[in-house]
Amino acid sequence: MAAKAPREYTDPSVYDSHAKDFQSKALPSGQAEWIERASQVAQIFAQDAPKRDIENKSPAAEVSLLKASGLLKVLGPKEYGGGGEAWDTGYKVIREVAKGDGSLGMLLGYHLLWSTTANVVGTEDQARSVQKVITEQNLFIGGAVNPRDSDLKITSDGDEIVFNGFKNFNTGGVVSDLTVLEGVLEGTEDHIFTFVNTRQDGMQFAHNWDSIGLRLTESGSVRITNIRVPWTDALGWDSATKRPLPHILSIPFATLLLPTIQLVFSNFYAGIALGALDAAAAYTTQHTRAWPFGGDNKDRPTDEFYILERYGAWHAHLLAAAALLDRAGAQVAAVYREGGQHGSSLLSDVINGSTPAGATREAITAARRGELAALVVSGKVVSTDVALEVTAGIFEALGARATGKKYGFDRFWRDVRTHTLHDPVAYKRRELGRWKLLGEAAEATWYT
Structure with missing residues (x-):
């Protein structure tokens, strides 16, 4: 590197x-x-x-x-x-x-x-x-967890585990305080998550994030060299037996990080598109000029049929996408509650809160997890499609001068285009097709 x-x-x-x-x-x-x-x-x-x-x-x-x-x-x-x-x-x-x-x-x-x-x-x-x-x-x-790369290698050394390896992406790592590491324990197929201090010699950032979009995310690569962590910090593991705890890691609840982050993606896609539409609307009302050679000439761009039609369609589709994402977000929150948690905090710790009857990790079945994943995937498909359409389409209603770099309208499309390649949306559509036609929930993977 x-x-x-x-x-x-x-x-x-x-x-x-x-x-x-x-x-x-x-x-x-x-x-x-x-x-x-x-x-x-x-x-x-x-x-x-x-x-x-x-x-x-x-x-x-x-x-x-x-x-x-x-x-x-x-x-x-x-x-x-x-x-x-x-x-x-x-x-x-x-x-x-x-x-x-x-x-x-x-x-x-x-x-x-x-x-x-x-x-x-x-x-x-x-x-x-x-x-x-x-x-x-x-x-x-930050998090050095990129499933498309080889897993970090974890070795056991007495009361500690030692991480080594390389990840092409580590979002926010350079400016983070703590980093989540994940890897496979040597001689097994068992994964371990833990938190480590970012600022240490064993965390070597390449400072090579230079993509067309999301330029301020510091998502470049990192090499992990001999980072040592106490066995007690291996999440969901018994530090005495050095084995994973089945009641923690062998149930559907333990896979909730994946639909949770997929909905994170969808929400910032939608947010970028909403920001693009707001910025474009402000520019159109203040700077765009009506087209004088259309045969039905208008004095103002806001009287132009094609401009009004475009903004109306974008607005409607983004409202629909946001409503779907809100519905999915409510279900994510509900599943965490059903699993005995509230957001990132333990439900039992929420002041004036109460634990629903039977709210435990084991209460989340594979069927419940699959139902949630299908709703989250629906949001991913819709938010991807509408965000790409809006962020590319706004130029139709802005005019040639709006392509000036000082306005930065291209950043909205570049940001969406960059991250929507994270995992192919075509596979999300296929997952939904199998769910609709066959009633088959997608298998829990690093991307579902």
């Missing part, structure tokens, strides 16, 4: 006034207040998003503002200083931030997903410990 010199980091001081304003206020309370906080952050990011996209600096300032805003804590347990919200709120917050900057919506989404890891594949004690550290210290989480 040929490492490049680190890119220049953005300066957190540029957001000092906004950070101080957020820090002077209490955390939001309730879904509406969290969405409003996310909207405020999105508006700040939107002001200079085209400029930051061109500069392509490492997003230290942007992550710092996410921390100051409290958004990293939206799912965290209240007793540790978090928002105590469930995933239905988390998804809407991700979508809102993505309206202002797709890269930051993606980073927030991945952070919330990785923050959930211990709750899904760890013991209750591990989940409490991880949530306490992440929430109280307001840490930002």
